Amino acid sequence: MGVAIMPSVYIKTYGCQMNERDSEAVAAQLAAKGYTLAPSEAAADVILLNTCSVRDMAEQKAIGKMQNIAAEVRKHRPSVVLGFMGCMAQSRGQQLLDQLPEVSLVVGTQKFHRTAEYLDEIFQGKRKKIVDVGTEAGSEAAIKEHLPLSQKPIAPVTAFVSIMQGCNQYCTFCIVPFTRGEERSRTIPDILEECRQLAQNGAKEITLLGQIVTSYGKRDIPLREGRSAFVQLLEAVHELEGLERIRFTSPHPKGYGDDLVEAYRRLPKLCQSAHLPVQSGSDRILKAMHRGYTRQRYLDIIKKLRQAQPGMGVTTDIIVGFPGETEEDFCQTLSLVREVEFDNAYIFKYSPRHDTPAAVMAGQVPQPVKEERNARLLTEINAIGRAHYDQRVGQTVQILVEGPSKKNPSRLTGRTRCNKIVVFEGSDRHHGQLLDLKITRAGSFTLYGDPAILNLA
Numbered sequence: 373m374g375v376a377i378m379p380s381v382y383i384k385t386y387g388c389q390m391n392e393r394d395s396e397a398v399a400a401q402l403a404a405k406g407y408t409l410a411p412s413e414a415a416a417d418v419i420l421l422n423t424c425s426v427r428d429m430a431e432q433k434a435i436g437k438m439q440n441i442a443a444e445v446r447k448h449r450p451s452v453v454l455g456f457m458g459c460m461a462q463s464r465g466q467q468l469l470d471q472l473p474e475v476s477l478v479v480g481t482q483k484f485h486r487t488a489e490y491l492d493e494i495f496q497g498k499r500k501k502i503v504d505v506g507t508e509a510g511s512e513a514a515i516k517e518h519l520p521l522s523q524k525p526i527a528p529v530t531a532f533v534s535i536m537q538g539c540n541q542y543c544t545f546c547i548v549p550f551t552r553g554e555e556r557s558r559t560i561p562d563i564l565e566e567c568r569q570l571a572q573n574g575a576k577e578i579t580l581l582g583q584i585v586t587s588y589g590k591r592d593i594p595l596r597e598g599r600s601a602f603v604q605l606l607e608a609v610h611e612l613e614g615l616e617r618i619r620f621t622s623p624h625p626k627g628y629g630d631d632l633v634e635a636y637r638r639l640p641k642l643c644q645s646a647h648l649p650v651q652s653g654s655d656r657i658l659k660a661m662h663r664g665y666t667r668q669r670y671l672d673i674i675k676k677l678r679q680a681q682p683g684m685g686v687t688t689d690i691i692v693g694f695p696g697e698t699e700e701d702f703c704q705t706l707s708l709v710r711e712v713e714f715d716n717a718y719i720f721k722y723s724p725r726h727d728t729p730a731a732v733m734a735g736q737v738p739q740p741v742k743e744e745r746n747a748r749l750l751t752e753i754n755a756i757g758r759a760h761y762d763q764r765v766g767q768t769v770q771i772l773v774e775g776p777s778k779k780n781p782s783r784l785t786g787r788t789r790c791n792k793i794v795v796f797e798g799s800d801r802h803h804g805q806l807l808d809l810k811i812t813r814a815g816s817f818t819l820y821g822d823p824a825i826l827n828l829a
């Protein structure tokens with residue numbers, strides 16, 4: 373199809389921060405090729421869904437969404453090109469085209485950077501349908517473009533940088549090693565160049581991203597003075613001028629060696645927060661999950677982290693109702709939660725994923741039991757979190773002001789170094805500033821602060 377004006381693309385993203393990052397890189401690559409970015413599905417010539425496979429519900433949501441879009445497009449806009457990208461695209465491939473004949477493009481997790489080229493082929497009439505879910509050497513380094521500032525409503529002060537792809541841990545419940553492939557890491561100079569550019573464009577905080585960031589560079593970069601490749605990367609990013617804060621996600625408890633714990637003491641830009649997915653408090657279940665640590669090892673890491681940084685914010689992920697989880701195992705999780713006193717925890721009811729060992733394990737837990745454990749755990753976590761947040765009232769905290777609050781855009785929001793959200797009445801001049809605030813009250817996993825009180829004091 374000969375087009376005078378380049379087609380416009382709308383990308384809808386499901387799932388984690390890695391997916392958000394991938395979508396932005398694809399959008400930036402498309403924009404660089406002349407495609408425009410549509411503000412909504414209704415205005416787009418191409419609609420792409422970047423999908424998630426971590427839970428069955430996420431897959432069903434994306435398929436349902438595409439069915440609705442396809443029905444609308446079939447009736448009113450038959451020339452619109454529809455495509456799937458990401459984890460579900462990777463795991464289902466051709467199946468998606470068979471199920472949804474209106475879809476023309478399926479792009480796997482190692483092929484994001486080919487999206488523009490495949491759309492060109494479709495628009496030029498060279499091919500009608502394209503499915504590419506193959507592996508590609510070097511694809512981990514292909515997610516580096518960011519949208520230009522002119523395409524953003526507000527200059528971002530926080531930025532995400534993808535440092536590696538894939539995971540070799542093969543937790544028995546997790547589909548990620550199948551959808552994202554083997555661990556593959558970018559080089560330190562390549563990552564630094566991206567971070568430098570972001571800092572030059574005004575980013576003050578960078579979050580390093582990967583499925584298991586603490587395994588970064590394990591196979592390619594040797595230990596240096598006992599420091600892992602990941603800690604070496606943190607040190608290198610720490611040197612960059614203009615950057616004030618460094619975060620990372622998701623780590624694995626196995627990667628929290630003494631070198632990383634020490635990094636929290638040594639590197640002032642490294643924020644005092646750790647999201648350490650524990651998944652269960654029962655050794656029996658941790659073993660069945662193939663997590664690679666025990667309850668005691670996990671508790672030891674938390675203790676060391678809090679010794680290194682007493683104000684450390686600690687959050688976690690927990691799965692309830694993993695196959696074989698008894699009431700006793702669940703009580704072990706409850707007791708671990710009380711012992712650690714997490715600032716917050718994300719609870720997931722176990723959802724069987726195809727091709728994973730846990731999906732066919734004996735002792736699948738009935739849904740009502742999962743629901744009940746989920747509710748009990750949530751009550752516990754909310755109470756502990758509430759107490760943590762209440763303790764902050766009256767304290768002075770430093771936040772990086774990120775922009776308008778989502779719930780009430782007339783207020784501003786930012787995060788403390790220990791990753792708690794703070795909302796306050798501010799003005800445009802505060803945007804992008806590191807600001808000291810006095811906490812005046814605590815809500816549900818949100819703090820409220822006032823810069824004026826400090827200025828008067």
Ligand code: SF4
Binds near residue numbers: 542
């Ligand atoms: S470490 Fe994380 S990404 Fe890797 S298999 Fe386990 S849960 Fe999945």
